[in-house]
Amino acid sequence: MGIEDTLMIAVERMPAFPKSVQRVLDLTRNPDVAPKSIVEVIEKDPVMTARILRVINSAFYALPNKVAVVGHAVVLLGINTIKNLAIRIAAVGMIPKTNEAGLDTDSYLLHSLGCAELSKLIAQRLGDADPTEAYIGGLLHDIGKILFALYLPHPFRSALEKSAAEGIALHLAEQDALGVDHTVAGALLAQKWQFPASLVECIRNHHQAPPRQGLGRTLFLANQIMKARGFGASGNPEIAALPEGLAGGLGVDYPSVALAFPELERTLEQVRQYADARGQQ
Amino acid sequence: MKLRFWGVRGSIATPGPDTVRYGGNTTCLEIRADDGSLIILDGGTGIHRAALSLLQDMPINAHIFLTHTHWDHIQGLPFFVPIFVPGNSITLHGPFDPVSGNGVEQVMAIQMQYSFFPVRESELRAGIAYRSLMPGEAVRVGDAIVTPVLLNHPVVNYGYRIDCNGKSLFFTGDHEPHTNIYAPEDESHAAFQEMVDNQRGEIERALAGVDVLVADTSYTPEEYACKKGWGHGTYDSAIALARAVGAKTLFCTHHEPTRSDDALEAAFAAALERTDAAAGSVRIQLAAEGLTLEW
Numbered sequence: 001m002g003i004e005d006t007l008m009i010a011v012e013r014m015p016a017f018p019k020s021v022q023r024v025l026d027l028t029r030n031p032d033v034a035p036k037s038i039v040e041v042i043e044k045d046p047v048m049t050a051r052i053l054r055v056i057n058s059a060f061y062a063l064p065n066k067v068a069v070v071g072h073a074v075v076l077l078g079i080n081t082i083k084n085l086a087i088r089i090a091a092v093g094m095i096p097k098t099n100e101a102g103l104d105t106d107s108y109l110l111h112s113l114g115c116a117e118l119s120k121l122i123a124q125r126l127g128d129a130d131p132t133e134a135y136i137g138g139l140l141h142d143i144g145k146i147l148f149a150l151y152l153p154h155p156f157r158s159a160l161e162k163s164a165a166e167g168i169a170l171h172l173a174e175q176d177a178l179g180v181d182h183t184v185a186g187a188l189l190a191q192k193w194q195f196p197a198s199l200v201e202c203i204r205n206h207h208q209a210p211p212r213q214g215l216g217r218t219l220f221l222a223n224q225i226m227k228a229r230g231f232g233a234s235g236n237p238e239i240a241a242l243p244e245g246l247a248g249g250l251g252v253d254y255p256s257v258a259l260a261f262p263e264l265e266r267t268l269e270q271v272r273q274y275a276d277a278r279g280q281q
Numbered sequence: 282m283k284l285r286f287w288g289v290r291g292s293i294a295t296p297g298p299d300t301v302r303y304g305g306n307t308t309c310l311e312i313r314a315d316d317g318s319l320i321i322l323d324g325g326t327g328i329h330r331a332a333l334s335l336l337q338d339m340p341i342n343a344h345i346f347l348t349h350t351h352w353d354h355i356q357g358l359p360f361f362v363p364i365f366v367p368g369n370s371i372t373l374h375g376p377f378d379p380v381s382g383n384g385v386e387q388v389m390a391i392q393m394q395y396s397f398f399p400v401r402e403s404e405l406r407a408g409i410a411y412r413s414l415m416p417g418e419a420v421r422v423g424d425a426i427v428t429p430v431l432l433n434h435p436v437v438n439y440g441y442r443i444d445c446n447g448k449s450l451f452f453t454g455d456h457e458p459h460t461n462i463y464a465p466e467d468e469s470h471a472a473f474q475e476m477v478d479n480q481r482g483e484i485e486r487a488l489a490g491v492d493v494l495v496a497d498t499s500y501t502p503e504e505y506a507c508k509k510g511w512g513h514g515t516y517d518s519a520i521a522l523a524r525a526v527g528a529k530t531l532f533c534t535h536h537e538p539t540r541s542d543d544a545l546e547a548a549f550a551a552a553l554e555r556t557d558a559a560a561g562s563v564r565i566q567l568a569a570e571g572l573t574l575e576w
Contacts, residue, residue: 035462035510036469059379060431062415071469075459075476077379079510080435084380262396270381 003179010151011188020045021090022193024083025132035079042086043070051089052082095146100153102160103145103235106275110232112139113271118222121261126248129215136195137202137219142234143189144182144203145170152178160235170236171207183207210246221247221257228254231268232275282425282448283313283575284493288327289568291455291499291513291535292353299541304570306330307353308535310452310495314445318423321345322441322452327570328357340368344422346429347375347385348454349438355388359398369407374420376429376437377413384413414439417487430487432456433480434512442487448576450493451528455535457497457512458522488526492576495568496522498533501548516552523563534568 023041027033042048049070056067056077067073073082095105119138123129148156159173166173171181187204202215210220220240226232227239242253251257258264288294288306295305307325314320321331321343335341341363348354363369375385389409393402414420416431416439424446429439433456440453459477463470488494499513514522516533523531536545549567552558558565566572 036467039462056379059377059382060415062418064417069476071473072476074462075433075473075480076431077437078433078435078512079462081380081437262394266391266394270383270387273382 006152007180007185007188010147011185011192013151014147014189014192019193020048021086022195024086025136028083035074038079038083039070039074042082048086048090052085055085055089096150099149101149101156103149103156104233105146105149107233108142108145108235110272110275111226111234112142112232113275114226114231114268115139115141115219115222117267117271118225118258118261118264119218121264121267122218122221122250123215125250125261126213126218128213129218133196133199134215134218134222137199137215138222140190140199141186141203141206141219141223142182144185144187145234147185147189148174148178148182163235163237167237169207169238170234181207207240210240210243212246217246221250221254225254225258229258282315282443282445282450283311283573284450284495285311285331285573286327286532286534286568286570287311287331288323288325288357289534289536289570290325290353290538291497292538294326294353295538299543302542302569303536303545303567306570307356308348308454309357312425312443312450314423314425314443315448316423318425319343320422320425320427320443323348323354323454324356324358324361325353326357326360329360329362332360332362335363339363339366340370342370344372344374344420344427346427346439346441347373347388348440348452349376349434349436350378350385350388351434351436351455354454355392358389359392359400364405364407364409365400367406370410371407372410372412374412374414374427374429376439377415378437384411386411386413428487430484432484433459435510438512440484440488442491449491450495451488451491452495453497453514453519455497455499455512456514457510458514458518460509485522485525488522488528491526491528493530493532493574494519494523494526494528495532495534497535498552499535499537501552504537516549517556520552520556520558520561520563520565523565524561528563530564530566530574532566532568532572536567 020041024038027037053067056073095109115138116135119134120131123131123134155177159177163170163173174181183204187200190200190203198215202219205216206219210217224240247257250260288309290305290307294307306327308323309325309327309331310322311331312320373385377384389402395401414429416429419426419428426444428442432438432440438454442451459480461474461477463473496519497514498516498519500515502515502517505515
């Protein structure tokens with residue numbers, strides 16, 4: 001069986017990125033959406049429902065009656081809070097704690113959440129990418145590594161080890177060990193999850209020379225800045241050079257671009273606390 | 282108990298000739314317990330003048346209770362001068378944010394980031410404590426007891442009941458009476474209605490017999506029709522709540538920023554007539570900056 005077939009089987013075995021959350025995102029692009037449509041989508045996803053209820057019951061442990069249905073959660077906390085909880089929970093929920101490949105998923109999660117937050121900030125500032133898409137792009141750009149860690153752990157372990165030992169880019173080590181790299185696997189997953197084409201492309205191309213604008217540029221900047229400052233790690237030691245002028249007026253090198261976002265430090269501190277809390281669960 | 286309104290405007294401060302009678306500052310109420318203990322409800326722009334009135338009493342021990350974290354309820358906090366003066370003791374109470382997982386301390390840390398405010402939170406000189414509250418978790422302040430009640434707004438919003446030696450006050454913060462998100466013909470309508478009714482019952486039980494109710498009356502019923510889900514009440518919903526819980530006095534607050542004093546009085550008068558207020562036993566008043574009540 002060739003690598004294409006193996007990869008497709010792995011893609012099929014990956015859990016669904018909750019379609020419910022994708023649907024919630026679609027729905028909430030319309031500010032006049034009826035709350036009941038959002039509830040109906042979440043209720044049809046038992047895993048998402050269980051996770052939302054768990055967060056609420058632990059956050060408000062003093063409530064006299066435990067919250068057992070989504071409708072009750074909406075009555076208590078309002079539809080907006082429930083929507084935002086769903087999006088956050090979805091992305092984090094599919095990352096396994098342990099894996100045979102030895103990928104450090106706590107560091108991976110930290111890197112992904114950091115990229116997501118910074119991508120959103122960059123998209124808001126530069127105005128040439130949708131901030132919500134940019135957030136998801138940052139969160140999921142390396143999701144192909146999760147697929148490798150779960151379903152092709154042994155060759156992926158070799159790639160991780162080779163990349164670390166020889167200081168070469170992980171996607172090149174993956175191509176050697178697996179015949180394919182995580183950008184291809186991630187893009188296949190994003191297609192399976194029926195993400196917008198712009199997101200699929202930006203996941204597929206995030207180790208290519210970055211485009212001069214749009215989602216691809218946003219993700220490139222966020223990804224390299226998070227790597228340069230060592231916020232989490234996704235198993236790849238290589239930091240790509242910043243092409244001249246790519247960051248526009250934001251700065252001439254990664255540290256200066258990061259400094260253009262004074263809110264970043266506070267945001268990353270929150271991300272760290274969130275990731276720590278998950279680690280302790 | 283004593284009540285003083287320092288800010289009664291919703292959403293954004295509206296100074297100017299059209300708002301001099303009721304005031305343009307955003308939400309802030311000062312409550313004094315019988316023993317003089319200081320309770321401040323919300324930190325909108327009105328808290329600045331409240332702070333100035335407190336300077337002569339320093340060092341002070343203030344308990345600030347935030348109903349929720351929207352700007353018009355927190356934006357005056359960095360101008361609450363006693364936070365900069367050593368010797369003052371200030372406790373900030375408020376809700377926990379289930380989405381970010383952060384407690385009430387984020388209110389100050391986020392507002393006081395250096396690019397937005399010249400003094401950082403870590404540079405405050407008063408003794409400052411943060412306390413995130415659970416619904417129903419009562420806090421004693423002097424001889425008063427303050428109890429948060431979970432109400433309905435796009436973010437977590439607590440109304441606060443304050444009891445002191447048999448006297449009581451309830452402030453809603455921002456609150457929209459719960460509604461059924463399903464149409465009557467939907468399968469889920471009845472089950473959802475039961476939860477709505479239960480929640481309404483819990484709120485009414487928590488407010489039962491309160492002397493003074495200060496309630497969000499942002500909208501007229503006509504305005505509400507296109508602002509459902511925005512998290513605010515109407516004159517009519519507040520009057521109905523006051524009657525249901527047997528309140529003696531109702532103050533209508535969170536005045537719409539677009540309403541001039543004249544327009545506010547007209548909307549209020551129409552509401553009184555529509556709800557046949559003269560026939561009821563609740564004394565109903567518009568909240569105004571500087572208005573005080575002692576009972």
